[in-house]
Amino acid sequence: MQYQYKFEKIMSLRTREKDEAQSVYQDAVRKFEEAADHLYQLLKKKEVLESHQSEKLSKGLAVSEIRHHQQFIGNLEKTIDYYQKMVINARNRMNYQHSQLMEKNIEVKKYQKIKEKDYLHYLTIEKEEENKVMDEISIQQFMSRGN
Template sequence: MTSIRAFHKILHHQENKKNEAHLAYQESVQSFEVVAEKLYQLLKKKEIVEKSYNDYLETNGTVTNLATHYAYIEQIKREIMTVQTEVNQKRSVMEHKQAKLTEEHVEVKKFESIIDKKQEQIKEKQKYIENQVMDEASNRQYFNHGNR
């Protein structure tokens, strides 16, 4: 029977792996948040510029200003597409790290369960041995008392 100490060592190793996975997940979340915030700011910027462009259309703006606004909106749209791709990549990495963290958490729980079961088996074995010793002592006392 494998000793509980060995399982504790394995559990400690698994907990370290889980902690590393947790740190990696936290880093990926922060990375995702940075890129998502960048996308949000670009979308806000685009909304403001489009409103300004529409206001310019309603008033009598010059063609050059309209063309400049339109070109600026197109540039922002290209940036948004680029950042959207980056956001999707960061989200994918973050989801992968979360799956890894969940997997490591499950492994830790498995070893905790194994250790609990082993400890319960040891307690039951000790109780059985204790009962055997008590039975033996009781039998000796009975026979010693009965032989007199």
């Protein structure tokens, strides 16, 4: 008799769901990293621009150039605020997907544990059946010797 796990289809479905959750999580991580990298680049650019502007201010700068720099930095700050919100949203999505993945992992592990216990039970029953057959054979041999 060959071992057949009664929840095999459910387990394969849960495994597939876990793999899909893993893929979605990896995508969320990638998007978070992209948004965080873009935010970092913008912050670095703002820092360079501000240091460049303060350097020019110490040497003397026309009012129109100061206004132009301030307007550019103001626009850059708006972009930075937008990307900060994007990073927060991406982090929240990534954390949510991570929790979903953990739930799927736990579910699959439960079914694997059930399968292991079921298989051990199957082996025990097989061993008992084998012992019964061996006992029957021993009894028949003993009886045939006695005649």
